[in-house]
Every structure is written in C-alpha cells, then in structure tokens.
Amino acid sequence: MRPAQEGGGRFSFPKEVRLRRRSEFLKVQERGAKLSADCLLVLALPNGRADALTRLGLTVSTKVGNAVVRNRLRRRLRELFRTRRHGLPRGLDMVIIARTSAAEADFGRLSRAFEKVAADLSKRYPSP
RNA sequence: GGAGCAGUCCGGGUGAACGCCGGCCACUGCAGGACGGGGUGGCGGGAGGAAAGUCCGGGCACCGGAGGGCAGGGUGCUGGCUAACGGCCAGUCGGCGUGAGCUGCAGGACAGUGCCACAGAGAACAGACCGCCCGCGAAAGCGGGUAAGGGUGAAACGGUGCGGUAAGAGCGCACCGCGCUCCUGGUGACAGGGGCGGCACGGCAAACCCCACCCGGUGCAAGAGCCAAUAGGGGAGCGCUCCUCCGCGAGGAGGGGCAUGGGCGGCCCGCCCACGUCUCCCGGGUACGCUCGCUGGAGGGUGUCGGCAACGGCACCCCUGGAUGAAUGUUCGCCACCGGGGAAACCCGGGGACAAGACCCGGCUUACAGGGCUGCUCCAGCA
Numbered sequence: 001m002r003p004a005q006e007g008g009g010r011f012s013f014p015k016e017v018r019l020r021r022r023s024e025f026l027k028v029q030e031r032g033a034k035l036s037a038d039c040l041l042v043l044a045l046p047n048g049r050a051d052a053l054t055r056l057g058l059t060v061s062t063k064v065g066n067a068v069v070r071n072r073l074r075r076r077l078r079e080l081f082r083t084r085r086h087g088l089p090r091g092l093d094m095v096i097i098a099r100t101s102a103a104e105a106d107f108g109r110l111s112r113a114f115e116k117v118a119a120d121l122s123k124r125y126p127s128p
Numbered sequence: 129g130g131a132g133c134a135g136u137c138c139g140g141g142u143g144a145a146c147g148c149c150g151g152c153c154a155c156u157g158c159a160g161g162a163c164g165g166g167g168u169g170g171c172g173g174g175a176g177g178a179a180a181g182u183c184c185g186g187g188c189a190c191c192g193g194a195g196g197g198c199a200g201g202g203u204g205c206u207g208g209c210u211a212a213c214g215g216c217c218a219g220u221c222g223g224c225g226u227g228a229g230c231u232g233c234a235g236g237a238c239a240g241u242g243c244c245a246c247a248g249a250g251a252a253c254a255g256a257c258c259g260c261c262c263g264c265g266a267a268a269g270c271g272g273g274u275a276a277g278g279g280u281g282a283a284a285c286g287g288u289g290c291g292g293u294a295a296g297a298g299c300g301c302a303c304c305g306c307g308c309u310c311c312u313g314g315u316g317a318c319a320g321g322g323g324c325g326g327c328a329c330g331g332c333a334a335a336c337c338c339c340a341c342c343c344g345g346u347g348c349a350a351g352a353g354c355c356a357a358u359a360g361g362g363g364a365g366c367g368c369u370c371c372u373c374c375g376c377g378a379g380g381a382g383g384g385g386c387a388u389g390g391g392c393g394g395c396c397c398g399c400c401c402a403c404g405u406c407u408c409c410c411g412g413g414u415a416c417g418c419u420c421g422c423u424g425g426a427g428g429g430u431g432u433c434g435g436c437a438a439c440g441g442c443a444c445c446c447c448u449g450g451a452u453g454a455a456u457g458u459u460c461g462c463c464a465c466c467g468g469g470g471a472a473a474c475c476c477g478g479g480g481a482c483a484a485g486a487c488c489c490g491g492c493u494u495a496c497a498g499g500g501c502u503g504c505u506c507c508a509g510c511a
Binding site for chain 1: 146147148179180416452453454457458459480482483484
C-alpha cells in the first residue's frame with residue numbers, strides 16, 4: 001500500500017486539508033498570527049504535523065448575508081485555496097474569516113486579497 | 129383588437145479544463161472464517177417553487193401504565209375529503225363588481241355579569257333643546273299635547289305612501305322589514321310560500337362567559353448500538369394538614385397549626401411503591417468519537433372506474449441527494465432572453481429575480497427578473 005501522495009493531486013481538495021473540529025478552529029483563532037487584506041481576515045498557526053499539510057478553515061457568519069451569499073463566498077474562497085495551496089508555506093493551519101464587505105466582492109477582488117495574504121504568509125513563514 | 133378574471137406550467141441551455149459528495153461495477157492488494165478498510169479505473173447521479181418564515185397538522189422516537197374529572201389551550205355557517213389540520217372541495221348567507229368572478233376571526237346577547245366615552249334635552253322598562261299645535265296672557269312668557277321635522281351622536285324604540293288629527297303618533301290600512309307559527313324543498317347551513325302579531329327582544333362575545341367538537345409532554349442535539357453486569361462511595365428529592373364560605377372535587381377567598389416520603393402530563397378522584405428502598409446526578413469511565421436512525425415515501429407518472437369537486441379504488445411503469453465547519457462548484461467560451469443604439473447586417477451592456485436541504489411528509493404565509501399555455505367575461509370592429 002503506497003502512501004497517499006500528500007493530500008491528493010496537485011489541485012485536489014480532500015478532507016485531510018480542511019479543519020473539521022471546533023477545537024482546531026479555536027486553537028488557531030486564539031493563538032494564530034493575524035493578517036488582513038481587504039475583505040478577508042486570516043489567522044494562521046503552524047500545526048506541527050508530520051506530513052506538513054497546510055489546512056484551511058472558513059468562517060462566514062450570518063452577518064455577511066443569507067445562505068446563498070455565504071455558500072457562494074465559501075466556495076470561491078475554497079477554490080482559491082485549492083488552486084494555490086502548493087504555493088503556500090507548508091505545515092500551517094489557517095482560518096479565513098469573511099468580513100461583511102466580502103458579500104459584494106467579485107472573484108477578481110477575492111483573488112487579489114488572497115494573493116496578498118499568501119505573499120505575507122510566505123514572508124512570515126519562509127520555506128526551509 | 130383593447131381592458132380584465134380564473135387556473136396551470138417554467139423559472140435557463142450547452143462546451144472545455146480543474147475540483148467536491150455519496151452510489152454501483154471491475155481490477156489490485158491490507159487483513160483474513162466472513163463482514164470490513166486502502167489504491168486505480170469505469171458508469172450513471174447530485175437543492176427549490178418557494179428548499180425560506182417556523183405559523184398549523186401528522187409520521188417516527190423517547191418520557192414507567194389504564195380510566196373518570198378539574199384547570200389550561202385550540203377551533204367556530206353547512207356538508208364532504210383526508211393520516212390529520214387552523215388545510216382543501218362543494219354549498220349557504222352577507223358585502224363588492226356591468227360581468228367572468230372576488231371576498232368574510234360568518235356559533236350564542238330572553239343563562240348570567242359587565243361596558244357603551246365625548247357630544248346631546250334625552251342612551252336602555254330613555255327623552256321635550258329648537259320647532260309644531262291647543263289654552264291663558266297686551267306682550268315677555270307660563271301650562272299642556274306631540275317623537276312627523278331640525279340639531280347631537282357609532283347608535284335616538286322600524287321604512288315608504290295614503291288615511292287620520294288641533295298638531296301628531298302603528299292611531300288605522302297597503303307594501304317592505306321584524307318576531308312567532310305552520311306547510312313545502314334540502315342530509316344540512318338555508319330557501320320559498322301561507323297565517324298571526326302593531327312592533328315588543330339597541331350594540332359589544334377580538335369583554336368575562338355559554339354551547340359544540342378537538343388536544344399528554346418533549347423533539348432526530350429524539351433515540352439505539354459500539355459499551356457489559358454486579359457490588360460499593362458521595363450528593364439531591366420540600367411540603368403536609370386543619371377550620372370557614374361556594375363546589376362531589378380540582379379551584380377561588382380568608383385564617384390557623386405542624387414538619388413520613390415518593391411515582392403516575394399541572395391538579396383531584398382513583399391507583400401504585402416503600403424504611404434504607406425509589407428516582408436522578410456525580411464518579412469509577414474513555415468519548416462535542418464512530419455506526420445506525422437516514423431516506424422507497426400518506427412517493428411520482430400514465431390509463432381506467434366512482435364522484436360536480438377535493439379525493440378515492442384498481443392496473444401498469446419509474447425512482448440515481450443524504451451531507452455533518454456541512455457536497456452539487458470555479459474559471460473561460462457560445463446561445464436563448466432582457467435593455468440601449470441602428471433602416472439592416474450588427475455593436476455595446478446585462479445575463480444569481482427571490483432564495484439553498486439538515487429526520488421525513490401534508491398545508492398555510494411571505495419573497496420573486498422574465499416568460500409559456502388553457503378557459504371565461506365586458507367593450508369595440510368585421511361578417
């Protein structure tokens with residue numbers, strides 16, 4: 001049995017790269033480094049995992065909009081993470097919190113915000 | 129053709145690249161009695177008409193278990209449909225519209241209690257302010273009659289007409305209304321007709337209340353399994369009863385005394401358990417874990433039969449969401465479609481309108497860009 005190629009194919013998005021427990025979210029939110037860009041607020045914390053996977057959690061509260069707006073936002077943010085996760089520092093847990101202004105943002109604006117966060121993260125956690 | 133009424137349906141399609149969720153099949157190979165878990169590939173699926181609000185009704189699950197009642201809650205014209213409903217269908221009555229049609233918190237006010245402000249002379253076995261008429265008086269005015277007219281009010285003790293009268297008045301008569309009664313039709317709400325009564329019995333029940341019918345509580349974070357018994361440890365259970373009045377009683381009003389306790393929907397009747405029991409919590413004892421519940425169902429379609437219809441019976445066919453920090457997407461094209469410009473070819477812009485399951489159904493209510501179909505009404509025109 002060969003080991004899973006770390007977290008699936010290059011652009012895949014399997015379950016092991018998502019935060020799925022409340023305790024994981026709380027840990028990042030309490031102790032993580034805080035970065036912001038436009039309508040996004042990002043918290044990041046090295047997770048110390050042996051496989052050095054970088055994982056993602058999303059928080060979009062009801063203040064941002066109704067269920068349709070929130071779903072769309074979550075999917076777009078997840079898509080950005082999916083296509084760019086191999087350019088991010090390794091072994092990080094990150095939680096993206098959407099601000100209210102994210103409701104009106106189109107995909108281009110979200111991309112620019114995400115790129116800025118990715119650049120900041122690379123500076124803060126340079127790859128060895 | 130114009131204006132309108134009702135019903136019903138849709139609410140994007142398609143291509144490529146990269147992804148997500150669960151299902152089936154094949155190969156591989158971990159483990160190996162089986163179930164099972166991993167990898168690769170293939171096939172075919174993957175939010176709504178309101179999925180929403182969470183306003184009703186059920187299924188299902190647990191709360192120890194039956195009955196009668198009290199309290200509490202709900203519904204409220206009639207008949208039917210349904211698993212059930214506060215829903216639906218068909219009617220009745222009232223209101224609106226020329227009409228197709230629309231609309232209604234539509235039981236009871238001689239069971240009882242209560243309320244009817246302000247204005248007004250007078251407001252519930254009412255009432256004389258102005259006016260009208262008669263009498264007295266020189267006049268001002270005083271006494272009497274009068275509810276037809278004016279004024280107030282949400283409401284003034286029937287309406288119209290004729291007769292009658294000093295002026296008036298159901299005072300008399302006709303019709304209408306109202307009440308009682310009888311007949312006919314209807315399952316019924318009710319309708320039609322005859323007779324009698326001179327008219328008495330104002331409104332509010334979304335005031336208490338009365339009547340009829342219905343209702344236990346909590347919700348899939350229900351609940352079950354992996355997880356199993358026995359013994360032992362610590363903590364908790366908070367009221368009971370008597371007297372007076374109405375009542376079988378619960379209950380309501382007032383007063384007094386004392387500490388067996390608990391369970392059965394809040395209480396009573398009734399029933400049951402018990403001196404170290406009963407129930408619950410903590411804890412030994414690890415879990416916001418995994419599996420099940422979890423999706424084939426009061427399911428959908430077609431035909432046929434019964435029924436005005438809602439709906440029901442029968443036959444055949446179809447079924448491929450089940451997540452859980454929560455899948456059905458992102459990007460780039462093309463086309464429907466919409467707006468603007470143009471004679472046209474075409475060009476520019478938009479192309480998510482409202483809104484996404486969270487145990488599952490039946491309804492109601494609310495939101496909604498744009499569009500299709502069917503039937504009907506009124507008006508105009510042609511023949």
